[in-house]
Amino acid sequence: MSAVATYFKDIFQGLKTLLTGMKITGYYFSHARKEIITQQYPENRDTLKMFDRFRGRVVMPHDENNEHACTGCSSCELACPNGSIEIMWERIVDPETGKKKKIIDKHVYHHSMCTLCNLCIIACPTDAIKMEQTFEHATFDRKELTMILNKPGSKVRKDVEE
Template structure:
């Protein structure tokens, strides 16, 4: 009796094993015959239709309007908020042609993309909403020095009415 029971167990194990293997094969087999469910995309080909989410953090940009004016007062709040020293603000003295008073304005808004960890702290620290995160993500360049960018356009000015 015990031998029969053992033999039964032996074959029971084999059948259980085969069944479990077949259930696994059913799943992979299903996907093989349903190529519509393929999830991978062909990236550079779909570049035109590829759209990032609005909040995606690609890189920091300084917003300029059509008059080549920005909202950055050079207060360095972003520079202080940045954990990695990614942002460097170089200020210059500027003499207001109307009042004749000398005011502070940005000379260069330097952004080291190579050091940025995209933590978004500079954006929330900015009191005048002068900077934002752009959705670009193709950052690779052949020379590391190209990752250091000056964000303010040449000849750009502070938008009037921001400092108040």
């Protein structure tokens, strides 16, 4: 094939592939309503729902009597790879049985160190902690990311076994 013929063939082939690409982008341009998947994030905050298993941060659920299920066994503290859970516990004498008992004073959770790996939730024998589905966790002060998970004055639920 002569150089001139190759030259024009290249031009037409280039135009053809250009139009093939333009056809696809043109389809999405004209069918934007059907094909678009972009979410308008801050505006759809009220309707945006995360999946049930989404890992946002660790929380300790309390019931209506301000009681939780944490016995202070430190399983989560040992399972955590980053040291983001610290349990401060003390021994008290149970008034009913007279035996010494271990209760938690503070369940400290450093959200800033947490990688949300879910190992603490799996390790917990009494299901005292779980993952919350919130995700807007930015704060102005780093100290706000260190949380005490058990509420003030809360107790261990009676039916939870050691």
